[in-house]
Amino acid sequence: AQKVTQAQTEISVVEKEDVTLDCVYETRDTTYYLFWYKQPPSGELVFLIRRNSFDEQNEISGRYSWNFQKSTSSFNFTITASQVVDSAVYFCALIPLNRDDKIIFGKGTRLHILP
Amino acid sequence: EPEVTQTPSHQVTQMGQEVILRCVPISNHLYFYWYRQILGQKVEFLVSFYNNEISEKSEIFDDQFSVERPDGSNFTLKIRSTKLEDSAMYFCASRGQRQETQYFGPGTRLLVL
Numbered sequence: 001a002q003k004v005t006q007a008q009t010e011i012s013v014v015e016k017e018d019v020t021l022d023c024v025y026e027t028r029d030t031t032y033y034l035f036w037y038k039q040p041p042s043g044e045l046v047f048l049i050r051r052n053s054f055d056e057q058n059e060i061s062g063r064y065s066w067n068f069q070k071s072t073s074s075f076n077f078t079i080t081a082s083q084v085v086d087s088a089v090y091f092c093a094l095i096p097l098n099r100d101d102k103i104i105f106g107k108g109t110r111l112h113i114l115p
Numbered sequence: 116e117p118e119v120t121q122t123p124s125h126q127v128t129q130m131g132q133e134v135i136l137r138c139v140p141i142s143n144h145l146y147f148y149w150y151r152q153i154l155g156q157k158v159e160f161l162v163s164f165y166n167n168e169i170s171e172k173s174e175i176f177d178d179q180f181s182v183e184r185p186d187g188s189n190f191t192l193k194i195r196s197t198k199l200e201d202s203a204m205y206f207c208a209s210r211g212q213r214q215e216t217q218y219f220g221p222g223t224r225l226l227v228l
Contacts, residue, residue: 033215045158045206045219052215091158095215101146102160102171103208103217 002027004094004106012112013082021077021109023092034068034075035093035103045091051075079111087113117141119220121207127226128197136192136223138207147190148208148217149182151175158206164190197227 003026013019025034036048049059051068059066063080079086092106120139128134140147149161163170164182172180181193190209194201204224208217 035216037219042221043204043224044221047216047218050216097215101210101215101217102148102163102173103150103158104160105158107157 002029002094002096002104004092004104006090006092006106006109008109009107010110010112012114014114015084016081018078018080019082019111021079021090021092021111023075023077023106025073025075025092025094027094027096029096031097033095033097035095036066036075036077037091037093037105039089039091039108041088048077048090082113084113084115087111119207119209119218121205121220121223123223124221125224125226127228130199130227131196134194134197134225136194136205136207136225138190138192138209138220139188140190140207140209141211141218142188144209144211144218146170146210146212146217147182147184148210149192150206150208150219151203152206152222153200153203161192161205197225199227201225202227 005024032053034051038046038048056068056070065078067076089108089110091108094104095101122137147164150158152158160173162172162176162182179195183191204222206222207220210217
C-alpha cells in the first residue's frame with residue numbers, strides 16, 4: 001500500500017519557537033519521491049521540497065530543514081525560529097515512481113504560529 | 116517565474132448543472148493533472164493526462180468527469196451534472212518531461228448548491 005501519515009493534525013507554537021512536523025510514509029517501491037507542500041490560508045499549494053529515495057542527505061533552506069530517514073520511513077520538516085507567516089497547512093506527499101506519478105498526500109498538519 | 120493559472124477562482128452552481136474548470140499549465144510542460152480537496156480534508160488525485168489522453172484516473176473520476184486539452188495552452192475539467200459532494204477546491208498541476216515536481220495552480224473553489 002502507498003500511504004503518507006501525518007499524525008499531528010494541528011500544532012500551535014509561539015513565534016520564534018522551533019517546530020517539527022512529522023511525516024511517515026509507506027511504499028513497496030524502491031524508487032520514490034517525497035515532497036512537502038505548504039497551503040497558506042489563501043488556499044494555493046506551494047511546493048517546498050522534493051527528495052528522492054536515493055538521497056538521504058538532510059537539507060537546509062534558510063529557516064527550513066528536512067530530515068529524511070529511510071530506515072524509519074520518515075521525512076520530517078523543521079521550521080526554526082518560526083514566524084507568523086509560517087501559519088499554514090503543511091502536506092507531506094509521496095510519488096512511487098515505479099507505478100505512476102500521481103501524488104499521494106498526507107492529511108496535512110495545520111500549524112498556528114502565535115504572535 | 117512561470118506558473119500554472121486557473122479560472123475561475125470561485126464558482127457557484129446549482130446541482131445538476133455542468134461546470135468547466137479551466138487551467139493553463141506552464142508552457143513547456145507535458146504532463147497535466149487534476150486534484151481535488153474537499154474542505155478540511157487532504158488533497159486527492161483525480162486524473163493525469165499526457166500526449167492528449169488520460170494516463171490514469173482515480174475512483175473519484177467517474178463518467179461525470181472529463182478532461183480535455185482543446186488547444187495548445189488550456190487544460191479543462193468538465194463535470195457534467197454536478198452533485199453536492201462535488202463541492203471542493205480543484206487544483207490543476209503540471210510538470211515537465213524531466214521534472215518530477217508537479218507545480219500547482221491556485222485552485223478553483225467550487226460550491227454546488
